[in-house]
Amino acid sequence: MTDLIPEFSWETVFLTPWREDVDLTIWIVATGFLVTTACGLIGHYLLLRRLALVGDAISHSILPGLVAAFAITGTTALWASMLGALVAGLVTVALIELIHRHSRIKPDAAICIVFTTLFALGVAMMSVLEAQGSIHLDADCVLYGEMTWVAIEPPLQIGGWTPVEMPGPVLRLLLLVGVLVAGIAFFYKELLLTSFDPGLARALGMRTQAWHYGLMGGLALVVVSVFESVGAILPVAMLIVPPMFAAELSDRLSIRMVWTVVHAAAAAVLGMHLAVWLNCTAAGAMVVCSSALFVLVWVGGLAVRRLRLRRVMRGGGA
């Protein structure tokens, strides 16, 4: 067992990444931070609307969207993948609602039916295209993504001009987070009321269905944007764990959002060091650290409440 775990050395795990390969380290941490932030921010609304499983569903069902986009346009260009994934995401949400509304099937079962079927469809379509030799998608990449490759990609260039000296995918993630933060800040009140009390929202004339689909479209956008760096499965954790972490620390949504960002930064840095130590995938290590941080505040919160209760009992029982 001990042979399996590499020897821990403070020097190589914590200092070397920042001394050598500084660029790579920075971009890996930045990617992890941006991915976790994007997922975590939108994840709050999934948790509040009891849609945690829908994140799971969309992250799987974008696969057929990506393959179909390639089959139709013949390119793996970003815009095509984005469009394909967005359409697949919205189709998933619509199908789930359709099944739920017109049958006795409960929402959780409807979600499972839809996303496994769509994922299977995606796998089948992919193997057809592979057999024709027109595409090669690495299953490992689809499932786990590869953060290290993302970090060494060339910067975005517009006609030979480089606007920012950062890997293209990192810049795209930065834009995504920017759009997300702006969207949440701009429509904070609408998202809040349609999540908290859809009845009043509709009575006030808000189109709750439109907000639902808008949010789901945003979710599809996030999931497809983080797909290349963390794959299809890890976002499921990143959508849910950071909001849970924040929920342990605050009972105000706006403050929880801030905690999500702090958590994303901590998980990214710690995850990078864990990956260096264990020589493993950075994305996986970051999610492990993210969950570890959640367990820490959860157990910590339990202990604090227990202590407080004991103090109150002692004070009051005298």
Added chain:
Amino acid sequence: MESALELHDLTVAYHKKPVLYGIDLAVPSGKMVGIVGPNGAGKSTLIKAVLGLAPVAGGWVKVFGKSYRENCKRVGYVPQRESVDWDFPVSVMDVVLMGRYGHLRLAQRPTARDREIAMQCLDKVQMLPLANRQIGNLSGGQQQRVFLARALAQESDLYLMDEPFVGVDAATEAAIIAVLQELREQGKTLLVVHHDLANARSYFDQLILINMRLVAYGDTVEVFTPEVLQATYGGRLTLLDDVAQAMARRPALDSDRR
């Protein structure tokens, strides 16, 4: 005089199964109206149909002479307390501010004036000291007061309230009644879904008695009779006997709480 609320042949059906049939009503302004009837009679459905939250299969609704959509700003709503998740990460103040959202444009934030109104409404229900508390850390009665304050913040002319007295303590019930009476004195119209026959008579100017169909609507003194109650509640004779006896003993049931 223009009716605050007018329903014509209103039929509501969930999954093609009607729950309200052909309701005809015209409620004048400035009245406090109770909606009573047995469980499953469609009391909540009636006010949800007015608000466009229940599927209307036929007939129409008019609020101050116009469609609900045109006049939705003039309607305040207090949903059932259990209809929302009280673990939601918002404060008392946040919830009351939601009452102002109908007066704000898309993406517009609540203004200082909205906050001021929200504070006044909280003060009216004696909840101002708890403005910053998370809503889960409130008693049932306090949560109901928050919902009432939110409806007050809507600054409407017609208020629709779904069981505002369920699970609240006597002090809160009295406080809510005082606020409702004040609203009526300002000329507002109130429709309140109510389940407790014992005090329905003392609380409301008028009663709507329904059991999937409209059984009776009119001034409380006229419709609160054993015959009408019998027609509304059907076979539940024991309950009716109790009420009838209580009525016989004490013509005015003001102090009678269970």
